[in-house]
Amino acid sequence: MTDNFQIEEGAMLYSKSSAYQVQYLLGRGSFGEVAQCRKFATNENVALKVMRSWQCIEDAKSEEDILRQMKLGNCHLFNIVLWNDSFQYKKRYCLEFEKLDISLYEFLRKRRSMSLKLKEIRAIVQQLAIALDFLDVVDIVHCDLKPANIMMVDHVRQPLKIKVIDFGLAVNNSAQHTGETLQTLYYRSPEILLGNEFNGAIDVWSLGCIAAKTLTGNVLFPGSDEYDMKSDKLSDKARVCDGDQESFLDLMTKMLMVDAAQRITPSQILQHPFITMSHLSGDSKSCSLVKSCFGQSSDNKEDDDLEVASSSTAIPARQTENGGLSSDEHPTFAGQTAKKKRKRDGGKTTKKTPLLKRKRDQAKSCSSFGGSSSAKKRKTENLNEDLEDSVNKLLNKTVEVPSKKRKRADEESCPEERSGCKSRKIN
Template sequence: MPDNFQVEEGAMLYSKSSAYEVQYLLGRGSFGEVAQCRKFATNENVAIKVIRSRHSIEDAKSEEDILKQMKLLNSHFFNIVVWNYSFQYKERYCIEFEKLDINLHEFLQKRSSMSLKLKEIRPIVQQLAIALDFLDVVDIVHGDLKPENIMMVDHVRQPLKVKLIDFGLAVNNSAQHTGETMQTLYYRSPEILLGNEFNGAIDVWSLGCIAAEMFTGNVLFPGSDEYDMKSYKLSDNPKVCDCEHESFFDLLTKMLMVDAADRITPSQILEHALITMSQLSGDSKSCSHVKSCFSQSSDEEEDDDLEVASSSTAIPAGQTESGGLSSDEHTPFAGHTAEKKRKRDGGKTTKKTPLLKRKRDQAKPCSSSAKKRKTVHFNENLEDSVNKLLNKTVEVPSKKRKRADEETCPEERSGCKRRVNFFSP
């Protein structure tokens, strides 16, 4: 392929099964480009990642292996992007995916406050927890969970329906990658910062950071480098006035435990009161905030649409509202409920139950005496852990594994210099 070849509007790519016409670029980086293309064989729009450098091509083939492995296990049922096909075109390596919409970061930028309401955050967190639970079962660590790698399927017709993309840093044997630098800086977990052994808990940490960012409109840990990331400490505990917010902060606390062994697992997130909405039982439905989640107002059409999305997009593909599978579907994960040992479970053997048939915990009902404001003790364990962490002198791991297009500190990103209200430098 000539050196002057450019992936641009009107350019053509060819595989053994189809020709592709580039319609427009979706993104560009040092690895290559991502473009929306028209696939002539099926006359549909797809997304194609076009990799140009030899080093990036090797990484892309590793990503392809993981995508193939997940597809054989029906990953499309669990809010993970659909991989279609890969092919070599001259000196370029091309990976074809289903075409999705905008990413979560772009979605947040469309909001004046760059934040979401809890009734919007809930289905997004639930869908991502389903994706992480699937990865946990098949022993894959995503390693780069961030708003840019969370895609809206169709933010107009399917509001809040999301899928996880970009498995370029994913690993399926994390023990062999100890000491490697993974994760984008803002969402990097303590064990990666310290160069310790890691597992899927690093993705849960990233999800906690993203959940806080969706709620506040600010990056939770806007550090400029690894040492700066260790300098943040908790400030005054936030005050909340209803059970739903209390439940959110409780989940956030559990996702952001510094010790990975104490961090909540994806399956436990799905059973948390915020996700099951068990905290809204009983008299708590008389609260004004809760009423706003159930009522429909003609002068708030946008909120009405989002409420419908909150109830519909929270259900995985093939699953009914009652939590089971539809009559014409079979559990896509049958035969894959193998027992496995996980370090965060203390090395005990735990048996995975089917992802779509888990029994939800019955949380205690929320008291309706919300007139009296309550103070949530936000993550006291996290504060103690952070303080211990700050007292340690730690060398930055010398072994690096990061994307070729990763910036040391994406300072251009909106909100990176602002501090979240419950953290102070």
């Protein structure tokens, strides 16, 4: 076998079940390449993630284990990319996925303001909460949620339909990974920054940062303090009605709680008024995508461009008291959730919806601060007050930006965005 095989247009790859012809490159990184290929066995376009180094191949096999576990739970029905197959070819390890469109990061860059309207943000947050709710059920933490890892299914015909990709850093036993540097810098949670124990709450933190970026066009925590800061007016498109603004701010604050034990869970996000729109009763301009997800309908013509997304939103959370995944509707989860629920409840059977909830004792172990409970509470309250002030500035049409000329603080200017093969230990 040769070791100089190149992924380029027209190149052929072969698995035991099919031949693949590279149509064009979708991306390249230190791990290898991602290419759109024609799969001859089914005559369809797929995405191949091709690993080129031995270390990356080992990482790819770990990712495959995660993907296989999620596929057993029908993850593609919960806004997560569908993995089809894996194979090795000429010292390259290939992961085959369904072909999606552009990333949310690219989608935002196509907007003049690099931002979304609040009703569009609602649709994005709702779908991501469904994905994170699913990951909670199967005990997987994504560990790298960011706009570049959120793909539009078809940004023309299904404008706001999204799926989560790239589980290269995902873990299903977070205790074994304490101290590792996970998550892209701008979306990194306090517990990861401090090298503490963590759980799925780190993905909720990332979701909060993503929500802020989609509203303002800027990252919420740019990770730099050497510049003089000044106030800058946001685009008119970021302006929202008072009721929606208050609800969005409340959700943002709960997603960005510094203490992971107090952070809102994905199932609770799905019940939040910003998602259910209970505070907008009678408002005909509410997002029809989210209305459809909760069994409502809209006659507002302004939202017709969102209707196509709602028609293919993958079996969203049922509107129950928990607002989350239902093992009754999805039997795959019944065994897992019931077993975990019995363990949590001391073997007793309850009548509550069998949705895996974040264990309070596990969440408390992920607390970002040590010391006495009263001191910890005061410190957490102070930090969260500062954070709420920061979010308020974003929503009140002012955001702190550097006064010196520099590139917009986004993924391209952040070296952490260029993912390697493996996370590294904090020294």
